[in-house]
Amino acid sequence: MSTTQASFQQSAYGQNATTISFQVVDGTGDSINNLGSGQLTVTENGVPVSGYKLVTDNQEVKQTADIVFILDVTCSMTSSLASAKTAVTNFVSTSRANGYHSRMCLVTFGDFTVQHCARFYDNDPANPATLTEVQDFVNQVAQLKSFCGAQDPGGPTIDENPMGAIIEAGTAAFAPGSQRFGLVMTDAPFLYAPGNNNGLVPAPTYSSVLASLQQSQMNIFLAAPAIPGYSSPFQGMPSVVTASNGEFFLYSDLIAGKTTFSTILNHVIDRVRTTYTVQYIADQVPGLDGSLPIDQRHIQVSLNGVPATVTVTGTTSSLPQGHLQYQSSFALASKSVDGSSVHVKVNGQDVTSGFAIKSGQLVFDHAPADGATISVSYEYQLIKDALSVTPITLDGSLDPGLLVVDLNGIKADLKTDVSFTKNLQGQWVLSPTDTALAETDPFGIRKGGNLLVEVYQVN
Secondary structure: OOOOOEEOOOOOOOOOOOEEEEEEEEEOOOOOOOOOHHHEEEEEEEOOOOEEEEEEOOOOOOEEEEEEEEEEHHHHHHHHHHHHHHHHHHHHHHHHHHOEEEEEEEEEEEEOEEOOOOOOEEOOOOOOOHHHHHHHHHHHHHHHEEEEHHHOOOOOOEEOEEEEHHHHHOOOOOOOOOOOEEEOOOOOOOOOOOOEOOOOOOOEEEHHHHHHHHHHEEEEEEEOOEEEEEOOEEEEEEHHHOOOOEEEHHHHHHOOOOHHHEEEEEHHHHHHHHHHHEEEEHHHHOOOOOOOOHHHEEEEEOOOOOOOOOEEEEEEEEEEEOOOOOEEEEOOOOOOEEEEEEEEEEOOOOEEEOOOEEOOOEEOOOOOOOOOEEEEEEOOHHHHHHOOOOEEEEEOOOOHHHHHEEOOOOOOOOOEEEEEOOOOOOOOOEOOOOOOOOOOOOOOHHHHHOOOOOEOOOO
């Protein structure tokens, strides 16, 4: 059982902070990583921008990478999900060890969005306190599973609704100026309106998906079948990968072992590593109108006498729609939170009143001040949510029926208390079921505060 921590930053609306992310390649397609600010010209609506800050992530990793994992959880994805869980867990630890600051959340889907991105989990290697958020995210990943039979969210059709999930992910609470990635994995074609809209819920139009990507500035890294809309134009419009400056990976290559989910994650890190960012305050540049929404600000980056190509991968503003009201509600989780366990600090000072927990949201009576830092610690109400679970992998040659599994010293029923799932590497992944983690607490998890899993082979 563990305590979860979350931190939030109140918006500072006094400044219109603008960030442009871009990559530069030479004539052979190789990244150029040694540019200086004197080699660039930045303009906004035709006005030269002076005094900007240039950051090269290859040399100094400062820009946060917000990553939304958008995963198909229909029955046919069982083995792929098992492998993805291991890859994501490894990515969380290795990216932290290598000094990359990321924030992550999960979105799952079938014909409809099953799990929403309630909030991002911070993985900041410069802040040891975020280790609790990392563990909470890893726990969520460990609990990922596909749904079969009557619970399958895919319905009777082969096609699923990843486009709806992409729109959903685009509404997540991205950090101002962050690089934004959506990692999508599905084995199915997509539903869309009109023309292919016979899923369990209405599907979006394809044009609305592209509009969402333009608004969110999320780069889509997609593992899917090679069909129009995924890997090539659709209805006269670019694919979601092309429109978002992302990358496409053939899903069948995952199944065949020609690529892995870890490979896709490495491509994301490579994108972060080879990306420049230009940052400036629009209100502080003479001739610029900092009150304009981002879609009315035409920003260009060009090179001075350098034979290379500039590709802008994202443009964000701290005020994308103009001056907004301060935020008074902050999403903690989509799961039930134990209200009595909540501890709130604002700018390091304890706050004991003036807030409430409503449907997984921390809601203040009055919004925290401009730029305030809000820190929250809390516990989940249910055992299955509060328990930090690490996937257990076993040799794939073992016969699960010949194993004995003890949970906190009590013999588990192999049919109801634990599950065995094969991943793409042929290993067994052992997980406790919801029955074992029920609120009746058959294995004394709440009383003891943890779950010890022991596995024996019957000779």
